[in-house]
Amino acid sequence: MPRANEAIEQALLEFADLLSILSEDPFKPRAYEKAARAVGGYPEDLTGKDLKEILEVPGVGKSIGDKIHEFLTSGTITELEALRAQIPGGVRDLMTVPGLGPKKAFALHGELGIGSVDDLAIAIGEGRVAGLKGFGPKTQENILRGITQIASAAGRVTLGVAMDAAKDVIARLRDLPGVGKIAYAGSLRRMCETIGDVDILVASRHAAPIMDGFVTHPAVTRVLGHGDTKSSVLVEHGLQVDLRVIPAQVWGAAMIYFTGSKAHNVRIREMAVRVGLKLNEYGLFDAKTGELLAAKTEEAVYAKLGLPFIEPTLREDRGEVEAALAGALPDLIQERDIRGDLHTHTDLTDGVASLEEMLDAAAARGYAYLAVTDHAPDLAMQRMTTEKILDQRERLRALQPRHPAMKLLHGAELNIGPEGELDWPDEFLAGFDLTVASVHSHFTQSREEMTRRVLRAIENPHVHIIGHLTTRKVGGRPPVDLDLEAVFEAAGRTGTALEVNAHPDRLDLKDEHILWAKRHGVRFAIDTDAHATTHLDLMRFGVATAQRGWLTKADVINAWPWSKLERSLKPR
C-alpha cells in the first residue's frame, strides 16, 4: 500500500485551497500548504503514528497535527468536510485555470453561482461574466485560453499519478490466491508523459477471485465493467484502470500486445505477416498451420521475429524496429548508471529537508556525487543572499568527511533574467562547483527575446546545466516560446548540458526534444530537482524519459565517473 503521507498531503492542500477562498488571513492557508509539502516530503510513513510523532514533522503544530491524527484514525477530517459543504468541489477546480485564483473563483461562485469550469466557459460565452468587477475582455480571453489548455489534457493524468495508482492496485492483487505474474503494461510501461488508462496484466488460471478483489479495491470510485477476464474501474483523478487476466504461458505475447504502442504493434505484426506468421495477444503463430511458435516471454516472441528485445520505452515506431533489424539499437541509459543528482534543494530555500538529510539520502542511494543547488537571490521569494549561500558552502565542505564515498558539490540554481543576466557576477559564479541556470519568470516573452535570453545563459562559461528548458508543466502550463534549433545548436557547441528534469509534472526536456537535441551533440543531465529526500526517487522517470529520447550513458553527464565529470566542469 502507498504511504498515508500522500493522501494527507492532498487533504491538507485541499484544506489550504478552501481556506484561501474563505479566509481573510493569507497566512493560514500558507501554513496548511507548508505542512502539506512537509508531510509529502517526510521520509517516514505516518501510518499508525501517534500525535507526538506527527508533531515531529516540521510545519505541523497542534491544530494540523490533530487533523492528521483524525485522518489517520478515521480516514476523514471533520473540519475539511465542513469546508467542503460550504464550497462545491467545482469551485476549487476553477483555481486550476491559469489566471484564476481564490478571489476570482470566490467571486464567480458568489456572484454568478458558477460551480465548475464548464459553467464558467458557458457563462463567458453568454456574456454573463463581463459585468463582473475585475473580469474585463483580456481576463476573459485569458480564462478561455486556460480552459482550452486544461481540456486538452482532460481524462489523462501525469506519469506519477498513474504509477502510484498502478502500484496500489498491484500491491492489493499480488497476494490473492492464484495470482502468478502481475505487471503494468500500456503507456505507463512505456513511461509516456501522460496516461489515459492504466493496464494491468495478471497471469492466472483462476480469474474470478482476482476480478472480485480488483473491483472491490477501496480506491475504486466506479466499476465500468466486470467480466470474466477483463474488468475496468475508475479510481481517484477519474483515472481508468483495466485489469486483464491471461494464462501464464502467453505472458510475453500479451505483454507485447498490451504494452503497445499501437504503431509499434502494427509494425511487428506486418513483419510477421510478411514471413507467413501471425502475431496477436496469444502468441506468434505459423499462419498456415496455426502452430504456436512463441508466447511465453517477450524475448522469445521478438526473437522468432528476428528481433532483439526492444525496451518498452522505445516502442513508439520511431525507428526502433529498423534499428533493431540493423543491430543498431542504442545501449539505453539505465537507472543504475546514474552516479549522482546535479539539481537538488534544501530547506535553505524551498526544500523541506536539511542539508544533512539530503546528503544522507543521496549517500543511501549509493551516489558518487551530489550537487546541492539552492535557489539564487533573484528569485526574491526564496530570500537567498550571498552570505547565506557562502555559509552553506562552508557547511557542505565541513560535511565532506562524513561522506568519503560521495563527492559533495556546491552549486546554485541561477535565475536567467529577462535579458539573460544571472544573479551574480562571473567572479562569484566561478566559486561554485556547478551551476544550473533556469527560467523562472517572464514566461510570456516573444520568441526572439526568450531565445536571446537563453542563448546568453548557455554561452556563459560559468553555467554548466540549463534547468527545465521550456518550463512547461505536464497538462498545465504551456512551454515558453523558444527557437529550440538555435538553443540545441548552442548547447551542443558550448558543451552546456541540458537538463532532463525527472519530476513527472515537468519531464522537461521531453522525449522528442531530447531526440532533437541529441542530433546536435548535446550533453544531458538527468536531475530530480528534489525538494525533499523522497524526491530523489523520481530519478526513474527522468531516466525513462531519457530512454524515450534514445540516450545512452555516454550522453548523460551524471552517468559519468567523477573524474570525467570534474574535467567537464572546468571553465571553458
Place this chain on the structure above:
DNA sequence: GCCGTTTTCGGCCCGACTGTTTTCAGTCG
C-alpha cells in the same frame, strides 16, 4: 496556523506583472 525568540506575540514568501480598479487587487513563481 506555525514558529522562534528580538521568547507567548508578531512575523511569516517578496516583488513583478497584468489588467483594469483612476490608484490597485489578484495572481504567480
